[in-house]
Ligand SMILES: NC(=O)c1ccc[n+]([C@@H]2O[C@H](COP(=O)([O-])OP(=O)(O)OC[C@H]3O[C@@H](n4cnc5c(N)ncnc54)[C@H](O)[C@@H]3O)[C@@H](O)[C@H]2O)c1
């Protein structure tokens with residue numbers, strides 16, 4: 584069996600948090616509103632630390648800060664929906680991006696109920712309704728590995744993106760088209 588030696592030992596100099604954030608601001612990502620509902624109530628937050636994991640079974644991951652006010656609701660409900668935003672949702676992203684009372688966040692848009700009961704944003708670019716399978720603590724966050732049980736595709740191809748701390752439109756025209 585191959586044992587791959589880690590490049591760094593725990594005592595090695597860590598990258599400064601502000602340098603990491605400044606570097607990560609250059610990466611860019613689609614913006615989503617992640618929602619939950621259930622015994623612990625309805626909650627939602629803006630997220631960019633989301634990606635596909637596997638297509639068999641369909642699985643995605645969501646990184647959730649344990650210090651967030653929504654953390655307990657996601658932990659107890661065990662279900663969530665990832666609602667990928669369109670360029671028309673910059674204000675909504677700001678509301679769900681923190682420090683806004685939860686009722687005020689949800690009052691700003693129209694929601695449907697998914698299979699799991701988590702709120703589905705009616706005009707999302709796409710929504711993934713999920714059961715949280717596995718939770719892996721990593722630093723300040725939990726990485727939530729979620730099994731996708733329903734997908735709802737919206738009417739638009741354009742997606743809201745976040746890069747260098749600003750919102751952008753992700754969509755046409757493609758770089759490779761003539
Ligand atoms: N993964 C996350 O928790 C995450 C991701 C994006 C933004 N945010 C939060 O949204 C707000 C606005 O962020 P911004 O991009 O305008 O500027 P920023 O300088 O706070 O963050 C720049 C980039 O660093 C990363 N980052 C920031 N805070 C992080 C954290 N606590 N854990 C892991 N990665 C983190 C993200 O990729 C972010 O886009 C900030 O409060 C930020 O903490 C959190």
Ligand SMILES: Cc1cc2c(cc1C)N(C[C@H](O)[C@H](O)[C@H](O)COP(=O)(O)O)c1[nH]c(=O)[nH]c(=O)c1N2
Pocket residue numbers: 614627628629630631632633646647648650651652653676677679680681682683745
């Ligand atoms: C564009 C953008 C992207 C993200 C965030 C914010 C913004 C503006 N936030 C922060 C998260 O939305 C915010 O901290 C929560 O809403 C919790 O805030 P309250 O504790 O409820 O005030 C965030 N938080 C998190 O745990 N994982 C993530 O991927 C992201 N991504």
